[in-house]
Amino acid sequence: MKAINYHIKGIITSLEQLFKGKYLIYFLPGLILTGIFLYFRSRFTEIDLTTGYWWLSWFDSGVSKALSIVDFLFEQLYIFIVLTVLSPFFTALGEKYDRELTGKVTEGGILRFINDMIRMIFVVILSLFLEFIFLVIYWLISKIFGFSEMVDTIIYFSIASFFFGFAFYDFALERYEKGVFSSLGFAFSAPIGMIIIGAIFQWLYMIPYIGIPVAPVLVVMISTVAYAYYIKQLPKSKQLSNE
Template sequence: MVQAFKNHWTGIEQVTKALLKGKFLWFFVPGLIVGSIYVYYKWQAEKVLAIAHAADDVPLVGTAIGWLADGIFSIFDLIASEFYKFVILVVLSPVNCILSEKFDSYLTGNEYKFDFIRLLNDFLRMILIVISALFMEYVFLGIWWLFSLVIPDFIGETIFFLIASFFVGFSFYDYSMERYGLNFFKSWGMGFSKMSYMLITGGIFTLMIKIPVIGIIVAPVLTAMLSTAVYILMNKKSQVQPTPVVRDQDLLDT
């Protein structure tokens, strides 16, 4: 766990230095577009909710309307948040995949020639990975929800945060795991064996998107870059290599 935090700190420094040099800034554009749409939805939803609460002063009826509006808003907010996560992890996966590859080249000197077929395969694999990750996340969350009914709220919220962070973190690391030759099952094996890394990276993403407006715009880019840097550090790769090394999960350092 200590080494995981050290690698993340080093990764954050590497990401910061690259961005301060003006590198990879255009990758924020897709996130800006998606984030702007999401922010607009939130703004409109809050306006509707405010209108519903305008009747709060009306006895009984006003309270009932406000309570119903809060419930509906919470449901739609959850749906919107999950849809945003889906868009970031699936629809923007080609962009995130290219970013991860470019940042890998920047850090290690590895050269990756553009290959449309490989990019398409990466996209299809990412869909499979994300769908399986989201499915497993919801299964775990559903199981834990049953236990959360009889435990304090702060414990339940913490566990929910950790479960969501793990699967989000894993999804971002998979860009690198695929690039270095880990198949579907070995990627999952590495994800669970390096759980602390998945939790920290996913936790950073989850916390960043809670920052009003700017968080949902910058979180995908920063997390894709951070997971790439940490993956390299985690495997103790040298900073300059002419070609990528295909590694099996069993050969990864603990």
């Protein structure tokens, strides 16, 4: 399938560029943010509000569950910050990489910076909302037909991957002046591509400590290449610069 082929080319091309030492600077913001997150998370895990008394075990259990929920929400907030606050860096990465791939030059400026930030916040919120809707719909269908746990796991993972993929593909789509809903239309017209990018992000995210700072940079690069193939900007007769 062409979607798989485009993303294989995206992976190969992007890794080649990284091994040449290019674009490594774009890992730095995520690494700094991750260091801050891990520091505060380690301090949070040191908090112990339990009593230690057996006759208050119900209270201790409630406190433990509450802290687990707070930790989960803290992690989700961290992911949200990576995707939104760092979006200008990912935008700059996509523009520079696209320029080397296809020769496309995109104008910047402070207004573009602000617009990118606002757009990504909207895209992330829209993605989370639609993902929730699709998950609920599938959950109801699964309950009615009694699908197996393995099928549920695959479908839930695929739904999450699709909307992560949409969020990351939007960097390329915005660069080619597509509106948010036009981007969403492209996502539904190329679901395999969205799922591939989202799955790569989720798999990389599972790598302890380095997953989150590494994953966005790689998937932005891979989706930049793949989108250039989708819209026939690649292949070019001229190969990437070896500089």
